Amino acid sequence: MLRIENLEKRYQTGDLALNSVNLEVPKGQVMALIGPSGAGKSTLIRCVNRLVEPTAGKVFLGDIELAHLGASDLRRARSRMGMIFQEYALVERLSVMENVLSGRLGYVGFWRSFLRKFPQSDIDEAFNLLTRVGLDHMANKRADELSGGQRQRVGICRALIQNPDLLLVDEPTASLDPKTSRQIMRLICELCEERQLAAIINIHDVLLAQMFARRIVGLQLGNIVYDGPPEGLSPEVLTQIYGEEDWEATIEAAKDLDEDEAEAELVEAVDNVITKPGSTT
Amino acid sequence: MPTQKIAGSRIWHRRTTAKQFAVWLGWLTGIAIFVYCWRLISEKTIWFFVTDAPKQAVDMAERMVPPKWSYMEVLWAPIWDTINIATLGTMIAIVIAVPVAFCAARNTTPSVHFVRPAALFIIVSSRSINSLIWALMLVTLIGPGILAGVIAIGLRSIGFCAKLLYEAIEEIDHSQVEAVIATGATRSQQLSFGIVPQIMPAFAGISVFRWDINIRESTVLGLVGAGGIGLQLDSSISTLAWTQVSLILLVILATVIVSEWVSAKIRHAII
Amino acid sequence: MNQTASTRIWKRPPFIKSPILRWGLWFGVAIYLALAFGTMEIDWARAAEGVTRGKRFIMAFFPPDFSSRWDSIQDGILESMWMTITSTVIGIMLSVPVGLGAARNLSYRPVYLFCRGILAVSRTFPEIILAIFFVKLFGFGPFAGFLALSVGTIGFYGKLLAEDIEDMDPVQAEAIKSVGAGWLQWLNYAVQPQVMPRMIGLGIYRLDINFRESAVVGIVGGGGIGATLLTSFDRYEFDSAAAILMVIIGIVMVMEYSSGYIRRWVQ
Structure with a gap:
């Protein structure tokens, strides 16, 4: 689905953020991208939808090469890629519904969007998505009235209503508490599964990455230093990615988590029952 | 609710029908008022002059170039006067504005019912009357000259400085003042240890900002006889000495740019 | 700062650290004010006359006359x-x-x-x-x-x-x-x-x-x-x-x- 060839980004300050990265993400695969701050995780996914212009290399979405598209083709390509942001990045003064519908901007003309006259099919889809994430009763609230977890769910709806082929997820849990983090990660993974989406998830929490992703890519100073299943994250690998530290505890915890997964699901189900009506997570 | 259910699918509108109607009505009233005002103005306008204006403008511009550079010798003194009017006027304003601001701020005023309204009235009347009108009155009172200009700028700036300053005083972090009160400080000690340190940057910023504005305002006070470069502008325009006018405009442009640069530098250094 | 074995004297450090700059600034302000007042051509006699007339002048504003104009x-x-x-x-x-x-x-x-x-x-x-x-x-x-x-x-x-x-x-x-x-x-x-x-x-x-x-x-x-x-x-x-x-x-x-x-x- 997504193929990255020799992608390089050098900032104007001279810092090399990405050094000839090669990567391929097939349809339906959820890939977690881990690495320390400044490793270039954020730059990598922003180079894919060209919020950051790459200096060299190629990015293919399907058959389309993205790195050299003109303005209007780029817009069309962007509308096929959903992006979820660290600080939610909702437009705070718009309502939840307007935020979700803004995901359709690539598909409707200016005047329709200006007058907020979106096609009924888009509005149906928006309600479906909001119901799916348990927020349909919030549709007319302003985005800045929502809690962090709720905002991130709206952000997910905005990305999914684009009907994307690829999800770019930038630190979805960095501003959330541990429990909400897991809920959000689970939601993203389930939705990817349902819709057979390819996804790149930037995440600095190794535990969460191991829990939810079947493939992990480790980035260090703009180079890929690990690419494989979560089980392969040995202390040596983690040291290579993050530097010297006692990693045994982390790996143990991840193993426990796997075993606890079934139990966690149960707890989650109960939580959902409790928190859903008038949820204020 | 902007959302409603019709035949199974939910319709979404940005606003409820009543709200949408109110918005349209608001726009309609606004446009109607504008059109009405525009018609009244256009009734009082001789459109022949307006259509003729581009030709006039070209004509005027032609007569303005090249600027009469030799006239510069005459201008140095008025420039100096202009700067003095702005600077001294700002100083006067600050000296008076500080006590007024403390009287007007809710958390420092001696009396909310008597002193505060009086202070607010001083602020509003000083702000609503343009410095040019102040100058007009002062010229009749104490005669034409720089003094009238200085006082006019001073009177006009009191309101501005005091308003911004009292807003800054009201926005201070009260817990810091509480900490000072907790040590058993007197009111004047609270002021100097709890409040003044907090508003000092704002105070300096406001003063420099107003000085910058005053440079601009003092360039025109001469039009009513209150000194500064405006006097030369007025006499050059009335004698149709367009080459002098263009030079004066250039000088004003330069003065304003320099003063803006200076004030930006000072503000940068303080904050 | 004067530092002896038993007593240490503390003074509030001045806002501008360099004494030359500090005094220079004060000096500059003083010179400026002197120059400004010195070169200002103020007709003090006229101003004084205005002040004595001030009362009459201010009285002329009262009461405001809304009706005649x-x-x-x-x-x-x-x-x-x-x-x-x-x-x-x-x-x-x-x-x-x-x-x-x-x-x-x-x-x-x-x-x-x-x-x-x-x-x-x-x-x-x-x-x-x-x-x-x-x-x-x-x-x-x-x-x-x-x-x-x-x-x-x-x-x-x-x-x-x-x-x-x-x-x-x-x-x-x-x-x-x-x-x-x-x-x-x-x-x-x-x-x-x-x-x-x-x-x-x-x-x-x-x-x-x-x-x-x-x-x-x-x-x-x-x-x-x-x-x-x-x-x-x-x-x-x-x-x-x-x-x-x-x-x-x-x-x-x-x-x-x-x-x-x-x-x-x-x-």
Whole structure:
């Protein structure tokens, strides 16, 4: 689905953020991208939808090469890629519904969007998505009235209503508490599964990455230093990615988590029952 | 609710029908008022002059170039006067504005019912009357000259400085003042240890900002006889000495740019 | 700091560390003041005369006389209001494209410099100088005043709009870009919601400024209440002048109060 060839980004300050990265993400695969701050995780996914212009290399979405598209083709390509942001990045003064519908901007003309006259099919889809994430009763609230977890769910709806082929997820849990983090990660993974989406998830929490992703890519100073299943994250690998530290505890915890997964699901189900009506997570 | 259910699918509108109607009505009233005002103005306008204006403008511009550079010798003194009017006027304003601001701020005023309204009235009347009108009155009172200009700028700036300053005083972090009160400080000690340190940057910023504005305002006070470069502008325009006018405009442009640069530098250094 | 074994003396460190600079600054201020006062040609005799006459002069303002010139006061105030409204509307409409162009994060470098240039020039000259020229070009009357105020509004509003856009949250803007929105859609969904509340507040503030300025463009023939005011000064009808000033103050106060309400409502 997504193929990255020799992608390089050098900032104007001279810092090399990405050094000839090669990567391929097939349809339906959820890939977690881990690495320390400044490793270039954020730059990598922003180079894919060209919020950051790459200096060299190629990015293919399907058959389309993205790195050299003109303005209007780029817009069309962007509308096929959903992006979820660290600080939610909702437009705070718009309502939840307007935020979700803004995901359709690539598909409707200016005047329709200006007058907020979106096609009924888009509005149906928006309600479906909001119901799916348990927020349909919030549709007319302003985005800045929502809690962090709720905002991130709206952000997910905005990305999914684009009907994307690829999800770019930038630190979805960095501003959330541990429990909400897991809920959000689970939601993203389930939705990817349902819709057979390819996804790149930037995440600095190794535990969460191991829990939810079947493939992990480790980035260090703009180079890929690990690419494989979560089980392969040995202390040596983690040291290579993050530097010297006692990693045994982390790996143990991840193993426990796997075993606890079934139990966690149960707890989650109960939580959902409790928190859903008038949820204020 | 902007959302409603019709035949199974939910319709979404940005606003409820009543709200949408109110918005349209608001726009309609606004446009109607504008059109009405525009018609009244256009009734009082001789459109022949307006259509003729581009030709006039070209004509005027032609007569303005090249600027009469030799006239510069005459201008140095008025420039100096202009700067003095702005600077001294700002100083006067600050000296008076500080006590007024403390009287007007809710958390420092001696009396909310008597002193505060009086202070607010001083602020509003000083702000609503343009410095040019102040100058007009002062010229009749104490005669034409720089003094009238200085006082006019001073009177006009009191309101501005005091308003911004009292807003800054009201926005201070009260817990810091509480900490000072907790040590058993007197009111004047609270002021100097709890409040003044907090508003000092704002105070300096406001003063420099107003000085910058005053440079601009003092360039025109001469039009009513209150000194500064405006006097030369007025006499050059009335004698149709367009080459002098263009030079004066250039000088004003330069003065304003320099003063803006200076004030930006000072503000940068303080904050 | 004087440091001995038993007692240490503490003095509050001065704001400016270097003593040379500190004293130099004080010295400079002193010299400046001396020069300024020295070169100011003040006719102290005339001023003193004014002060003794001051009482009579101030008494002449009271009681304000609303009645004898009421017709011309009313005309002047209304004309000022028309000028205020039209110039604010037109000025803001014109300043939006200029402001967009002058925001560094929105426009290309040449456009940016061009728009910043427009803003700088229209902000430099006080409205009254602009009015002088517009009166020369378009003839006496409110049209010239309207133009002067409009140009002033462009400079003021355009600059603040540009600064507000430069200060907006870039992540929200990025998010809307990432869904593939067109430029206009991006403005409408990402920029407008962020800058709108503040800009409405500033628009009302500018309405207020324009009304006050409309009182002076009349002095040079630009229409509005200023002409009436100047006439009453020239005729030494200070009681009428006082009435005019009070009307101005009253209107400004009403506007200030209502603008407070509108701003809270917009938030």
